[in-house]
Amino acid sequence: MTRTSSRVRSSVAEIEIGRYLPLYNRLSDEQQYAYKLLLPGLAMMLLIHFIPIVWGVLISVLGVDSGYVSQWYEAPFVWAENYRFVLDPRTVVGERFWYSLRQTVIFSVGTLLLTYVLGLTAALLLNQRFKGRFAARTLLLLPWVAPSVVTLLIWRMMFQQQSGIINSLLLSLGVISEPIYWLIGDNTIWTLILVHSWTQFPLVMIMLYAGLQSIPEQLYEAASIDGAGRWEQFRYITFPQLKPVSAVVVLLMMLWTMINFTSPYILLGAQPPQSGQVSILYIYNFAFSNYQFGRGAAMSVVLFAIAMAMAMLYYKYLFDQDFTEGDR
Amino acid sequence: MSRVTIENLTKVYDSPSGSIEAVDDLTLAIDDGEFVVFVGPSGCGKSTTLRCIAGLETVTDGTIEFGAEDVTNRKPKERDIAMVFQNYALYPHMTARKNMAFGLKMSTDLSAGEIEDRVEETAQMMGIEELLADKPKALSGGQQQRVALGRAIVRDPAVFLMDEPLSNLDAKLRAQMRTELQQLQHDLDVTTVYVTHDQTEAMTMGDRIVVLNDGELQQVGTPLECYHRPANRFVAGFLGSPPMNFLPVEADLDAGALSHPSFSLSLSDSIGADLDATELVMGIRPEHGSLTTTPDEHPEPERLVEATVTVTEPMGDVTNVYLDIGGESVTVTAGGHLGLTDGESVWLYVPEAKLHLFDAETGTAIKHSDEPIESTRVSEASRYAETA
Numbered sequence: 001m002t003r004t005s006s007r008v009r010s011s012v013a014e015i016e017i018g019r020y021l022p023l024y025n026r027l028s029d030e031q032q033y034a035y036k037l038l039l040p041g042l043a044m045m046l047l048i049h050f051i052p053i054v055w056g057v058l059i060s061v062l063g064v065d066s067g068y069v070s071q072w073y074e075a076p077f078v079w080a081e082n083y084r085f086v087l088d089p090r091t092v093v094g095e096r097f098w099y100s101l102r103q104t105v106i107f108s109v110g111t112l113l114l115t116y117v118l119g120l121t122a123a124l125l126l127n128q129r130f131k132g133r134f135a136a137r138t139l140l141l142l143p144w145v146a147p148s149v150v151t152l153l154i155w156r157m158m159f160q161q162q163s164g165i166i167n168s169l170l171l172s173l174g175v176i177s178e179p180i181y182w183l184i185g186d187n188t189i190w191t192l193i194l195v196h197s198w199t200q201f202p203l204v205m206i207m208l209y210a211g212l213q214s215i216p217e218q219l220y221e222a223a224s225i226d227g228a229g230r231w232e233q234f235r236y237i238t239f240p241q242l243k244p245v246s247a248v249v250v251l252l253m254m255l256w257t258m259i260n261f262t263s264p265y266i267l268l269g270a271q272p273p274q275s276g277q278v279s280i281l282y283i284y285n286f287a288f289s290n291y292q293f294g295r296g297a298a299m300s301v302v303l304f305a306i307a308m309a310m311a312m313l314y315y316k317y318l319f320d321q322d323f324t325e326g327d328r
Numbered sequence: 329m330s331r332v333t334i335e336n337l338t339k340v341y342d343s344p345s346g347s348i349e350a351v352d353d354l355t356l357a358i359d360d361g362e363f364v365v366f367v368g369p370s371g372c373g374k375s376t377t378l379r380c381i382a383g384l385e386t387v388t389d390g391t392i393e394f395g396a397e398d399v400t401n402r403k404p405k406e407r408d409i410a411m412v413f414q415n416y417a418l419y420p421h422m423t424a425r426k427n428m429a430f431g432l433k434m435s436t437d438l439s440a441g442e443i444e445d446r447v448e449e450t451a452q453m454m455g456i457e458e459l460l461a462d463k464p465k466a467l468s469g470g471q472q473q474r475v476a477l478g479r480a481i482v483r484d485p486a487v488f489l490m491d492e493p494l495s496n497l498d499a500k501l502r503a504q505m506r507t508e509l510q511q512l513q514h515d516l517d518v519t520t521v522y523v524t525h526d527q528t529e530a531m532t533m534g535d536r537i538v539v540l541n542d543g544e545l546q547q548v549g550t551p552l553e554c555y556h557r558p559a560n561r562f563v564a565g566f567l568g569s570p571p572m573n574f575l576p577v578e579a580d581l582d583a584g585a586l587s588h589p590s591f592s593l594s595l596s597d598s599i600g601a602d603l604d605a606t607e608l609v610m611g612i613r614p615e616h617g618s619l620t621t622t623p624d625e626h627p628e629p630e631r632l633v634e635a636t637v638t639v640t641e642p643m644g645d646v647t648n649v650y651l652d653i654g655g656e657s658v659t660v661t662a663g664g665h666l667g668l669t670d671g672e673s674v675w676l677y678v679p680e681a682k683l684h685l686f687d688a689e690t691g692t693a694i695k696h697s698d699e700p701i702e703s704t705r706v707s708e709a710s711r712y713a714e715t716a
Contacts, residue, residue: 218417221384226483227405227435236430240421 053304059297066291075294082298093286097299099274100282101306103189107264107278108257110193111200115253116246118197119204124238126205127212137209144202152266155195159183183268188276196263200256204249211245212238251314258307279303330408330486330519332358332381336390339376339543350376352543353390361517363510365534367524368566373543374523375491381521382489383407394486405435410480411489415496416472418464424451424475425460431483450482470501477509481516488513488520494529506533527567531555539563552701561691564611564684570648573612573658576688579603586610586685590654591633596680599695603685608694611684616697617660619649619668623675632675637668651676 018025024032059072060082068075088094122140126133143151158165159182167179182191215238223233264272264281270289272281280303287296339351351373358364366374379385381392383404391400399407410431418427425447432443451457456474464472473493480488493509494502510533513520524530530537531551539546539554539562547559551567558564564572577586579595581603586593588610623632635651635658647666651658651674660676668674685695 216417218413218415219419221382221404222411222413222417222419223430223434224384224404225382225409225411226431226479228430229405232434237419243421 056297060301062294064294082294086295086299100277100279104279108254111197111257112253114197115201115204118201122205123208141202143198148262184273186275188273192276211242215241330395331360333393338389340388349543354545363513363520363535365522365530365537367530368540372540374540378523408486410483410485412476412480412493414492416476428479428482450478454478488518490522556699556701557696561686570614570659575610577608577610579606605687607688609686609688612678614659614661616682618677619674635676637672
């Protein structure tokens with residue numbers, strides 16, 4: 001142990017955790033120190049993540065409805081009744097919930113694909129040497145840094161069937177012959193993907209851009225001497241070298257899109273068409289307009305479980321692998 | 329295999345603070361199968377020249393020809409070259425096998441099986457069959473180096489380009505790889521351009537060395553030519569360790585002598601007649617000076633220069649003696665252990681035949697040492713020894 005760290009340690013050591021947690025005393029000096037450093041972060045996580053999760057799970061097994069809004073703790077314990085109800089495809093709620101899960105998957109995968117393609121293209125362009133690169137980077141970040149409420153409301157106006165600029169533009173270009181309903185009917189999910197991707201692609205861009213910058217120039221030189229053209233250099237050098245950062249991007253975009261509330265809510269509001277009814281929006285609208293908090297919580301837990309399962313599987317099979325190891 | 333001809337090559341880098349001339353009007357012909365070493369200090373333009381030959385830099389002016397073909401404006405992949413980089417530049421996400429196969433896959437129509445055979449064959453030659461399944465991260469520096477060389481060799485290119493390929497290895501491995509590379513190049517008989525800042529590599533590896541400084545060609549010649557017949561003061565000072573000693577002298581043509589504030593050396597008439605400058609720099613290789621503590625017993629006492637020993641460095645086989653002559657430092661490498669003490673007075677003897685003289689202003693060589701530069705075969709050498 002170096003002198004500096006022991007000095008820092010003694011100042012933190014005044015918190016006598018051992019008195020309250022006997023197990024703590026069994027940890028090594030170094031582990032105790034690590035836990036002390038983690039404490040503020042853990043406390044924060046407990047407060048804003050863990051407690052609401054436990055609370056949500058608790059409510060999901062209670063019959064909290066309009067009668068118990070202010071006294072939720074007095075609601076009867078109903079075991080898995082809420083789950084049975086929301087997952088039963090024969091009930092209207094169950095059928096809609098399953099449908100919303102399907103739409104959520106389309107929303108997540110669609111957004112992932114679109115943000116990745118847009119982000120990668122933008123990152124590759126930014127990685128070229130040209131005048132005004134800095135300005136272009138700032139400009140491309142705007143959709144992400146601008147307040148999403150503003151961006152989404154503007155998109156909502158632009159997508160109006162009668163007055164929106166998008167329809168009038170497409171009409172005048174002759175791409176379509178009559179105005180399209182973007183925010184009503186079956187197109188809604190695609191509009192949602194488009195708009196949400198617009199707000200998210202700069203993040204993907206900046207992550208991939210950072211990844212691109214860490215690829216040594218010499219690999220491209222070696223490849224060009226080896227006879228690789230521009231496409232082959234992308235295919236065999238750039239893309240594989242971006243694998244680690246892409247893995248992170250894919251995971252984050254999938255999960256964040258699954259639980260994204262802002263985009264669907266602001267774009268589609270409290271009365272969304274079925275096609276745009278992604279789970280999180282459906283849960284919110286269902287729970288808060290019908291005062292069905294127990295069932296709403298059950299759906300939330302299902303969504304949470306799906307997201308966690310995905311993340312864990314992903315970690316296990318993809319994220320955990322070493323991208324530079326050998327074949328053996 | 330091919331002959332490489334470089335004519336009036338100039339490379340200028342434009343930067344906001346002005347343009348930098350990295351290579352200035354370089355003309356050079358490299359023979360088919362020749363091993364040429366570019367050597368010079370950092371920033372002398374040796375790597376830039378190599379990169380121009382590779383096609384990684386666009387040439388500002390001049391031409392580069394491979395055989396009879398002008399390749400000046402061709403892309404790297406159209407030049408049939410292979411290059412070894414200082415830090416190997418292996419593809420980190422590919423196994424050694426795929427690293428070696430990549431060039432063949434990109435630039436030839438060979439089937440996967442044929443590529444596999446050639447990779448195996450080269451790996452065997454390099455002794456790296458065991459490493460083929462590993463990715464670069466799992467390999468040591470020396471192993472990565474071998475894979476990088478293998479990747480170049482498997483291509484069977486017209487020209488090998490090597491950019492300081494040994495400088496990331498430790499000293500022992502570097503010496504071993506030096507010999508191995510020479511052997512390899514000899515066996516493959518492929519035109520090779522090798523860049524280094526290490527004069528040992530330059531002296532030992534190349535058929536010819538090309539000495540560069542400040543983007544300008546200083547001298548092209550065999551290692552011994554450059555060492556014993558340096559074209560100018562830069563080459564003389566750059567090659568050799570410890571480096572050549574330089575002392576500013578004035579030629580006193582009437583007296584037929586070189587004079588320095590603290591000594592005067594007489595010159596033979598034949599040398600004196602060739603001098604047209606009076607401000608000169610005298611050069612002495614450390615191994616050409618000899619020391620004596622008994623000047624009276626020396627056969628040529630008038631050619632002795634008095635000096636004071638400042639430091640001695642016994643190296644085992646030889647001893648480097650640092651002398652002070654009128655405030656200037658001179659190094660002499662003497663055989664064995666001399667038992668000199670610091671501060672002791674000694675006399676330095678330099679045979680006239682071994683003296684180098686340079687024009688003080690231009691640095692151009694005026695007189696060289698008479699050391700033989702033609703390689704002497706062992707049998708001939710022993711015959712000379714018998715007759716002597």
